[in-house]
Amino acid sequence: MIELIGVHKAFGRNRVLQGVDLTIPGGQSMVIIGGSGTGKSVLLKCILGLVRHDTGKILLNGQDVTKADRDPFLARFGMLFQGGALFDSLRVWENVAFRLMHGALKRPKTEAREIAIEKLRRVGLAPEVADLYPAELSGGMQKRVGLARAIAASPEIIFFDEPTTGLDPIMAGVINELIREIVTEMGATAMTITHDMTSVRAIADRVAMLHGGLIRWTGTVAEMDTTPDPYVQQFIHGRAEGPIPSVR
Ligand SMILES: Nc1ncnc2c1ncn2[C@@H]1O[C@H](COP(=O)(O)OP(=O)(O)OP(=O)(O)O)[C@@H](O)[C@H]1O
Ligand SMILES: [Mg+2]
Numbered sequence: 376m377i378e379l380i381g382v383h384k385a386f387g388r389n390r391v392l393q394g395v396d397l398t399i400p401g402g403q404s405m406v407i408i409g410g411s412g413t414g415k416s417v418l419l420k421c422i423l424g425l426v427r428h429d430t431g432k433i434l435l436n437g438q439d440v441t442k443a444d445r446d447p448f449l450a451r452f453g454m455l456f457q458g459g460a461l462f463d464s465l466r467v468w469e470n471v472a473f474r475l476m477h478g479a480l481k482r483p484k485t486e487a488r489e490i491a492i493e494k495l496r497r498v499g500l501a502p503e504v505a506d507l508y509p510a511e512l513s514g515g516m517q518k519r520v521g522l523a524r525a526i527a528a529s530p531e532i533i534f535f536d537e538p539t540t541g542l543d544p545i546m547a548g549v550i551n552e553l554i555r556e557i558v559t560e561m562g563a564t565a566m567t568i569t570h571d572m573t574s575v576r577a578i579a580d581r582v583a584m585l586h587g588g589l590i591r592w593t594g595t596v597a598e599m600d601t602t603p604d605p606y607v608q609q610f611i612h613g614r615a616e617g618p619i620p621s622v623r
Pocket of ligand 1: 410412457595
């Protein structure tokens with residue numbers, strides 16, 4: 376479904392991606408792990424075309440994303456941004472239903488609002504929240520609104536950048552289950568970035584570790600536990616000592 380071949384991206388002298396090769400099969404849940412600042416969010420933005428990579432190829436169903444027709448291309452994706460990125464001046468339900476009311480999908484307002492309320496329910500938010508503004512919500516509630524927005528238009532491919540960060544353990548569990556459901560029931564392809572090892576175990580079919588600008592390791596959750604790779608072992612056990620420096 377998604378294929379990256381030798382993807383490079385630098386910002387000035389900061390060489391963030393240095394030849395990333397990664398294949399994400401359709402209908403699977405891929406989780407990307409890696410230290411802070413290694414380029415996980417940049418990688419995601421490159422796939423979405425929000426950041427233009429320097430060299431290499433990014434293919435979606437065999438089609439080069441840089442040559443795709445933008446609107447139909449983006450209509451296939453759902454995205455949860457790490458920082459939430461909600462529209463401050465829109466009510467919660469208008470944020471969630473944004474794609475449904477604008478662009479190709481175009482649903483009537485009442486129907487879009489109903490879908491928004493249903494998606495809010497799926498992320499554990501009551502209908503009363505629908506008419507509030509993002510500034511009136513807690514951080515974890517904003518995160519869940521971002522998630523509801525990402526899944527609102529039932530996309531084929533969903534990207535989640537840190538979906539459980541800032542959530543209490545119970546709510547994180549609800550979100551992990553939701554991501555799993557989207558993949559198993561709706562047959563979507565998911566790519567999730569997370570530091571939360573509980574989340575990795577709950578949602579991943581496969582795990583890939585980004586380090587030093589490259590995908591350093593990839594495998595299943597079971598393989599992750601048994602791999603001798605010192606980078607993976609340091610990361611999953613949260614050890615200060617190891618090949619990954621603690622000053623970055
Ligand atoms: N738009 C940009 N312009 C310049 N540098 C950028 C830009 N976006 C990201 N970077 C740099 O790219 C590197 C990787 O950033 P990125 O946000 O991908 O990290 P990350 O792996 O997602 O980290 P975290 O786990 O903390 O979210 C950092 O050094 C960052 O400063
Ligand atoms: Mg990030």
